[in-house]
Amino acid sequence: MAEETLLTILLENSNEFISGEEMSRRLSISRTAVWKQINKLRSLGYEFEAVSNKGYRILMKPDTLDKLTLTNALNTKIMGSNLEIMMSTVSTQEEARQRAELDAPEGTLIIAEEQTGGKGRMGRKWFSPSGKGIWMSLILRPQQALEYTSQLTLLTGVAVCRAIRKTTKLQVGIKWPNDILLNQRKISGILLESTIEDKVVRYCIAGIGISVNVDSDQYPEEIRDIATSLKIANGAPVDRTMLIAAVLEEFETLYSLYNEEGFVPIASLWEALSVTINHEVVINTAQGRREGIAVGLDPSGALLVDIGMGNVVKVISGDVVLK
């Protein structure tokens, strides 16, 4: 018989409260040691209800990612065929970059349960708490010039948006260039970084962050009003393994469509999922503030904004605010 631990006692009795005294007796440890173990489990993502005079009851086990389960769930040929799951790292972008430099093949995927220095666009931080989201970076080796890599950013956004819609039925949309929003709050972001040599792309790292099971009180103050998670929107936790598999499957389908037919079909899919097109927008770019109506994408993936009097400007990068 497997050794009885505090966790097995709580899991086997998940419908009832187990007192600290009973656990200390069954495990032959002190009440303080019981309390310390509960806190340790909490830090690993377990949630308990604690009621005085009754004891503890387990509410939620962390949904930890494991390679075998994920590999079995994957339905792809290339994307994720080489994958690694890390407990904690500074940023999966950096981990993927190191492996790309060592010739890791296209489709190599690095996932982390936690990022201690997750990176967002424009030098921002990306909140990546342990066990609560999908923080992953995919190595791509596209045969193209640097100016087209923003098309891959949009393609990744379409893949993530479609995967979330399929897995959760939540009607998420894309805000240009690649924020995935639900009810105007951000649920996911994409950071595509490219390394070039002699104007040729050596590799791109598509970094995908999805706030899956983050609770509202976990968000840092500064993003609490603008961020949300699938769990908050869905009212129940979402299985991260199934969602990763869905993202990779969507990505692989779109990437081969892109390699065969170019950006045009991807742009149509992006426009259909966009919450930006046909909306009044304010865009803060490096060149200053632009205001107008977003009317479409140009062939490179830049946003076309009608600023009035028949003038349509091309926005290559910047932050969009929907009016």
Ligand code: BTN
């Ligand atoms: C954004 O600002 O919207 C982009 C966020 C990208 C976050 C992901 S999480 C996995 C990968 N590793 C990082 O450090 N960043 C990206």
